[in-house]
Amino acid sequence: MMPTPLQLVIAAIAAWLAIGALGLLRPRDLRFVSRFLFPAGAAVAVALAIVGGYAVGKLPQSTVLPLGLPDLPFHLRIDSLSAFFLLLLGATAAAISLFSSGYFRSSDGTPPGLVAMQYHAFLAAMALVLIADDAYVFMVAWEAMALASYFLVTTEHRIPEIRRAGFLYLVIAHIGAIAILLCFAVLQGGSGDYTFGSMRSMILPGAWSSIAFFLALTGFGAKAGILPLHIWLPEAHPAAPSPVSALMSGAMLKMAIYGLLRVTFELLNGQLWWWGVVALTLGLVTALFGAVFAAVQSDMKRLLAYSSIENIGIIVAGIGLVILFKSYGKSLLAGITLTAVLYHVLNHAFYKSLLFLATGSVLHATKERSLGRLGGLIHRMPWVAWLALVGTLAISGIPPLNGFVSEWLLLQAFLFTPSLPQTFVNMLVPIAAAALVLTAALTAYVMVKFYGVVFLGRPREPNLAYAKDAGRYERSALCYLATGCVLLGVLPANVTAFIDPINLMLIGASAAPRLAGNWLFLAPIDADRSSYSALIVLVVIVGVVLLTMTIVRRLYHGRVRIAPAWDCGFPLQTPRMQDTAEGFGQPIRQVFEPFFRIMQRQLPTPFDSAPRYSVRIDDHLWYWIYAPIVRGAEWIARTAGRVQQGRISVYLTYSFCTLLALLFFVR
Amino acid sequence: MIEILIVLGTPLVGAALLGWLGERDYAATINVAASFVTLLAAVALTLRVLVEGPLLVIDRQFFVDSFNVSLVALTAFVGFTTALFSRPYMRIEQAHGRLTSARLRLYHAMYQLFNFTMLLALLTNNMGILWVAMEAATLATVLLVSLYRTPASLEAAWKYFILCGVGIAQALFGTILLYFAAEKLLGAEGGALLWTGLNNVKSELEPTVLSIAFVFLLVGYGTKVGLAPLHNWLPDAHAEGPTPVSAVLSGLLLNVALYAVVRCKVLVEGSLDTAFARELMMGFGLLSVVLAALLLSRQKDVKRLFAYSSIEHMGIATFAFGMGGPIANFAGLLHMTVHSLTKSAIFFTVGHAAQKAGTQLTDEIRGLITTNPQLGWGLVLGTLAILGMPPFGVFASEFLILVTAMGVEPWATPVLLAALGLAFASVFSKIQPMVFGETTAKRLPVRPTMIPVFVHLALVLMLGLWIPPFLADWYRQAARLIG
């Protein structure tokens, strides 16, 4: 008989775990790990992606494994939502595993076999999160995910910053997990039944459901990096090996989004409009924050990490909008927005993994992460450079690539907000749209900085001359992701049609017939109001470009002379005259001065032989929120510490007083 | 019957034997062997009880039901693994010149004696004997704690002795009150102190007397459980004694004390119609959890750190038993089990880590993973397990407890969770640098055995992912007995 998708997913999880276990057998055998384990993992990932893609829109299936607690065995379930995210996970993991087979070298950190084990455990945990259908298995998978990724982040544990980053990450992840657990505890609404099935049927009183929602927002926000729980993200992503950063940014953050969607739209029935307002505001603030901070980073992975924060912010804002629309019964708009959100999730998974992997290749080729020491790599590593260009354009939301589509849809949703009952909301929506657009424009700025400083211009350091291009595996992985970006960009109608079952499931209304006028056009509401066809745009642009080229060639000669750069006739130009990362980000830093907390600014003196200008930037939130909390906790602990002050008669007094007090209390 | 005799006899004989030729090289082996025989007998006993139901033997002096047999099995098992661990550990201590062979003899003899007293406390049906055994356990361990004769160890032992002695005295008074209440019903001789007898008539026992008795008993045995604010002896004793002793102290002795409390609680609950006992235990439990969580962040000595974590977990278990009901009791029992396994495993690793670094200060132990990966991974995994990270078993029990708390006392859940979160941050911030980074450790003269550590952790991991049906039924049965 044909195995059901759910069985296949479980099989995939088991396969991943098995591969990981194999890694334990020969921990130090790099060949075995990179030539066998990671490709095998990639194969499993592909299979998972196929299964997920197949299962979208099929009827939900559920099963119970005889694992877990005696009264609460593992309930597993696959429906369109989880299937979609499984597809995402598989598609991303396939590329990243492929890349990893070429990436990992033996280092003095964790031995490769162990890394492979943690890596595949990480994948398996994420898959399990997606098919979990009761609180216990969800928490187990969730925390296992956190643990595995923590160990992956701390692979190079000899470096103190990395240790610090890992610790911060794990602690915040744990706090988030606590919030999630509380959320489930609220959701079960006194029934004592912790399966999602019973939570679905549970109707909570308003206050409690709001509490549940905000616990979920906190818990999943901590994982996704919503303000102010984002601080671990820019620390952990750079610390991790690049494939892991890619996996965390591309897939793991999406698990948080999945959880938020699952809780908000499925486990909670009935949403309140003001949740939407909160999520919208929070999301946009996060997005703007991420973009602004990304613009002033001088470490390429930190920059990408902040840009992840920004994208997550956009996604959350979208979710807020969905809540808003759904709570007012505008199901069509809700559907469009949800489509936009899911689309953006998919896009981000692709281009962010692409970019992180590209940084990985750069890191390997140059041993350099700081933008100030890179440059001109497009000549040394053309493959990586050109593929990264696709990612850069995609993330900057440029037609006809995929980043643009989701932003376009989201803007449509903003734009066609019919006058909602709340005037306040009506005022909010345009402002929100403005913030969104501003963020998008900033992203373009950021990405130009990223790409230009890393790949273009002249090498800023001599050793860059020896950089080698990425290897076979890495290249193919990058190609695959870039192709994904293009396809997602030019065939939006098909993608939206593919996503539609989830609208049906979460919103109860289908948006696809409106969204996909026909396979060529994307037309929400109707074609007169707005329509977009990426393919045609692409064809026209390419056509015009080719046409002009041929015409110019035909009418005029194509002679070209190579000469030193003119540059207004300035003599002696050195690569050091180019903009550094700090230089490029400086205008933004000036405009958004109050956002930043300048830690130290190192200005060159006139007598420096090799002057460098560097600024270290930190965000206020740490000092406004976390530092006080830490100090408070320490103070309390110190006070409590006085209890234990070493003198035996005092201890005796404690127990004596306890005794007397209790006896008194009894009478 | 015969199993009981073996279970109790072996350690007693072993103690005598080791007292006689304890300084020989093979003493450690004898120690292991004796513990192993005990384990076998315990397993046999367990099987019998599970098959045939509760035993009541030797004119009702010994009573074994699925509740205490689970603890007997646990005690025997951890006793055995600890003996295994202590074999190389003590060799190394001797090689480092911290112990003479005469001390080793004391150690081995007392170790067996300690096992005996604990098993006796678990198996006896007589509340008086229970008390005697608890006191004897204290005395045996006092000598073990002061084994190194350093100022610190002496101070710790002294505090341990005085505080627990006084506490236990309260327990005795409680026992006397129990007797006082029961003798009218059961007659002066015999039955009035037998738990089974008391259990049968608990509904007729005098509430006022019992409530006062319970206060004394709780304060008494609670001192040994390490409930705040009676816990003050615990960190010192754990930190200053030899590591195997710390392992059995927090792995087993605390369990036994808690067992005593629970037995008493059953009686009192039966007689009182108020929630007095429940609230008392829950209050103590919660207080211990919170206080321990706060103090964790102040610790500099790694063994002290985990001693506080023991206080925390005993608090959680007490809270669970306080709530009562099948699920909470099940969870409490499970929590005792996983805590013993995990905590002893942690102490095994910590012990060797301390030996490698030549200190117990967390700031001076670094980079274990680089010199001895097994040790490092054992420590970090154990720590994560004890901090309630899934997929380890501690999370399973904590999950159940929180779930029940949500049903019974919703306000307690956030408090517990906050405390757990704080504990997580404080403990992990101290353990991570010990495990990772550049190393400070030396090689050890004798190769440590890591088998116990990983066996324990594997068991804990299994319990987190899959509780075998027979175990589940067994614990359910036990939970029902506690009521």
Place this chain on the structure above:
Amino acid sequence: MSGVPLYAQFINLLAAILLLLAFAMLAQRRVLSLVNLFAAQGVALALSTAIVAFATRQPHLYGSALLTVLLKVALLPWLLHRLIQRLDVKWDVEGLINVPTTMLIGIVLVVFAFNLAFPISQLASTVTRSTLGIAIASVMLSFLMMITRRKAIPQVIGFLAMENGLFFAATSATYGMPMVVELGIALDILVAMLILGVFFFQIREQFDSLDLKHLERLKE
């Protein structure tokens, strides 16, 4: 006290003496006299036990009376004397709190104990029920004594005195526990005493004094 049989009156008398002795110990500064007081307590205890045995015709109580005499009148005081000689610690022990305050607290405790015991003793079947309150009181007084003393030996004596109180409760209020239990208790106390003896010497050789202020290193 009409209606109360003679032996009961005796027991009450002894109980009163016991309480008195407890107060005396609370007030006493000199170690040697502390030991003597402790021995005296033992005598009172043994007597009351014997009387109870005689009155209720419980032969095993004679045994426990004998045990008391051996242990608490003979052995322990003798051990303590030897210790004190060997360690020559015949100094005056000044408490942490001055004597009058201590006494004041003690009185409060006694009142509390009586109040506590009252409802219980109402239910008691034995005639000598009121002794329960005294037992509790003496336990608490010894507890207080342990708290207030800052030298090792007096603390231990307090500990032993506490056992006396318990024992008294066991015998007089409830006409004695089963023999096996009493034996166990006695054994424990004996062993405890021996261990303490060892301890004193170890502490001495470590800190060359028995002052508990040396034992305040371990904090937090």
Place this chain on the structure above:
Amino acid sequence: MTAAGFASQLLQLAIAVALAPLLVGWVNQCRAWLQNKSAPSLFLPYRTIRKLFAKDAVVAEGASGIFRTMPYIVFGAMCCAAAIVPSLATDLPFARAADAIALVGLFALARIFMALAAMDIGTAFGSLGARREMFVGFLAEPALLMVLFTASLISGSTSLTTIVDTLAHRELAIYPSLAFAGVAFTMVSLAENARIPVDNPATHLELTMIHEAMILEYSARHLALIEWAAALKLFNYSCIGLALFFPIGIAAAGDGWQATLGAAPLLVLKLAIGGALLALIETLSAKMRIFRAPEFLGTAFLLAVLGLLVNQLLGS
């Protein structure tokens, strides 16, 4: 799409491509007059472009493919933009494929490629220009989008043709929001087309230049295409402005080719006036420091958002 539609599409595209340099020439002429210099010929831009095409291209060392392809891509993007901006008639089949948001996207595409190409050589001026261009863009782009949003909220559509249809052929209504939008749009288009007060196309003074700094290294046909693309950009912006704020006379879909042709002279007239106004503004205002630019554009952005709010408040 109908043949007529295809015809008008091609016609409008052709007009845009053909007339764009003329518009530049006209603006320069007007400015020269206003600053009473002797004006260059109206057709100077055409000559420049032709001359440039004929020259040998000089490409700086270390230029990558991006540097060479950029002119074509920018030109292509501008043509695309031109193809969706209704200048004569709203009968633009291609407008279905790309709406107002896509239009902004196309501008962004051009901008990003310009910036990247400018950084490609690795000269000081190149990266300086790129930075400033992106900096101006990150404020101008949202402002432009907000302006378009105001219009599309009024007409309930983001496709430019529909917007213009509604604005041009519905019964006349006063839209106060459009006033805000109009001001904002003017400021944005000044910035976007490298005009005083934000930039000065007529100088290579390193402290001020933005657009010029980016294309310093270009020569011959590349430069020609870039210049042409710039002209097209100006033309597009003018047409958008006219279509949004003075939509009178633009033929509707059904009107047929006479109407379309009839609209042509009107368009020329409007463009002439617009160009003159642009020249006037450039003459009257002074070039501002580069760090004044954010305030300038920020104002534009806020005005646009205000327009949106006003629109929400008063209802369209």
